[in-house]
Amino acid sequence: MSPIAFIYGPMKSGKTARLIGDFYAFSENHRAMVVRPALDTRSPDDKVKSRNGSELPCAVFDSTEALAQQLDINQSEYLLVDEAQFLSEDAIMFLVRRSLSGLRVRFYGLMTDYRGATFAASAIITRFAGQLDPVFADCHCGQPAQFTRFTGESNGRTIIVGHDEHYFPVCTKCFLEAH
Numbered sequence: 001m002s003p004i005a006f007i008y009g010p011m012k013s014g015k016t017a018r019l020i021g022d023f024y025a026f027s028e029n030h031r032a033m034v035v036r037p038a039l040d041t042r043s044p045d046d047k048v049k050s051r052n053g054s055e056l057p058c059a060v061f062d063s064t065e066a067l068a069q070q071l072d073i074n075q076s077e078y079l080l081v082d083e084a085q086f087l088s089e090d091a092i093m094f095l096v097r098r099s100l101s102g103l104r105v106r107f108y109g110l111m112t113d114y115r116g117a118t119f120a121a122s123a124i125i126t127r128f129a130g131q132l133d134p135v136f137a138d139c140h141c142g143q144p145a146q147f148t149r150f151t152g153e154s155n156g157r158t159i160i161v162g163h164d165e166h167y168f169p170v171c172t173k174c175f176l177e178a179h
């Protein structure tokens, strides 16, 4: 198993449900921990919640120092990072270095924003991940969806937190037709 994996897909593709399942699988034989960068505010601070209703405790960090502290306190062998597209380059590189001394890192997040541009963090993670694992949602047309469409008011922003009702997973054809 590669020390670094990136599990990526559009909004509503079941990434968090996958994370929760992976956590239980790793926890059978290893110390595992779930973390999330502080930018995302959709869930309560100390939990990751999937759309099917399951949830897990989650440590939220706002700096690489805080992340390092959490890792040392928990002595984790497996680190599962939710909302990885919001990570700083500094935090990613810290985890890449930690993976050289045995830490297994699983990143879960979006590859592209609603305009189809790759998130800066996701591009860096992709560069270092030995395992790339795309997950797909269902487009309304029935095809596998790898993009996310945003139907609300963006006002030029790249990251719009919350407003889940305005995000829809779409296939390549439907994504291109909407742009």
Ligand SMILES: [Zn+2]
Residues within 6 Å of the ligand: 139, 140, 141, 142, 143, 170, 171, 172, 173, 174, 175
């Ligand atoms: Zn479609």
